[in-house]
Amino acid sequence: MQQLFPGEIFANTADFDTSIRQMLPRYDEMLEVITRCLPSTSRRILELGCGTGELSLKILNRCPDAQVIALDYSPRMLQFAQGKITACGYQQRWTGIETDFGHWANNPETLNIGTEFDGCVSSLAIHHLKDEMKLKLFERIRQSLAQGGCFWNADPILPESPALAEVYKAAREEWAVQQGTNLTEVRSKVGVTTTYGYSSQDRLATLEAHLQMLSKVGFETVAVPWKYYGLSVFGGWVF
Numbered sequence: 499m500q501q502l503f504p505g506e507i508f509a510n511t512a513d514f515d516t517s518i519r520q521m522l523p524r525y526d527e528m529l530e531v532i533t534r535c536l537p538s539t540s541r542r543i544l545e546l547g548c549g550t551g552e553l554s555l556k557i558l559n560r561c562p563d564a565q566v567i568a569l570d571y572s573p574r575m576l577q578f579a580q581g582k583i584t585a586c587g588y589q590q591r592w593t594g595i596e597t598d599f600g601h602w603a604n605n606p607e608t609l610n611i612g613t614e615f616d617g618c619v620s621s622l623a624i625h626h627l628k629d630e631m632k633l634k635l636f637e638r639i640r641q642s643l644a645q646g647g648c649f650w651n652a653d654p655i656l657p658e659s660p661a662l663a664e665v666y667k668a669a670r671e672e673w674a675v676q677q678g679t680n681l682t683e684v685r686s687k688v689g690v691t692t693t694y695g696y697s698s699q700d701r702l703a704t705l706e707a708h709l710q711m712l713s714k715v716g717f718e719t720v721a722v723p724w725k726y727y728g729l730s731v732f733g734g735w736v737f
């Protein structure tokens with residue numbers, strides 16, 4: 499059986515877009531929030547862990563002048579994303595790059611993508627890094643943003659208490675049932691993942707810890723524009 503990189507989740511990449519919507523409550527709404535938090539006049543957007551390109555597509559639809567540079571270490575995910583971007587006619591405005599964003603955080607000079615991004619976004623990817631690397635990545639992101647630029651990340655968060663962990667778990671199970679399936683059925687499509695590069699299995703941090711990391715590296719304003727049980731969109735601006 500093929501071993502997947504952390505974050506690819508499903509054994510068959512073609513299952514991702516349907517199965518992630520069954521596995522996680524309000525996936526589309528979560529990505530929409532990120533997209534809405536970017537100025538529609540944005541020109542340069544960096545996406546970390548683009549997967550099958552769902553967030554990229556929403557950004558390209560909403561920001562007509564945006565060029566998106568999308569990093570992902572999985573050739574399977576990038577190939578799938580490229581097919582969808584091309585089918586939508588956005589190939590001139592989207593560049594997929596096969597690389598580990600942890601490596602970029604530590605060695606920015608090895609990736610020729612420049613700085614001065616109007617926005618940096620990510621969804622369901624950064625939680626695979628150790629907290630120490632999350633901090634380094636947030637610092638690299640801050641240094642890569644133009645003045646007034648913003649960063650928005652959607653990720654699962656560490657439940658604030660054992661009781662809330664149960665509440666969040668039940669909400670996910672109920673969501674899957676509302677989608678006409680259940681989590682056991684969806685999880686039967688999950689592949690075997692091993693540690694790869696800077697990422698490994700989920701390494702969740704609390705929302706509070708994420709916000710503190712962002713403040714520590716110099717985001718002057720931090721915010722949480724969306725939270726639904728154990729999923730959150732958080733980020734901030736540099737001025």
Ligand SMILES: C[S@@+](CC[C@H](N)C(=O)[O-])C[C@H]1O[C@@H](n2cnc3c(N)ncnc32)[C@H](O)[C@@H]1O
Pocket residue numbers: 503504505506507518546547548549550551552553569570571572575597598599600620621622623626695696697
């Ligand atoms: C769960 S998927 C989410 C994809 C997409 N952002 C979305 O919301 O649909 C996580 C993606 O992050 C990528 N990823 C995880 N760790 C990474 C790393 N260290 N460097 C680059 N890509 C990474 C995986 O390959 C995968 O495509």
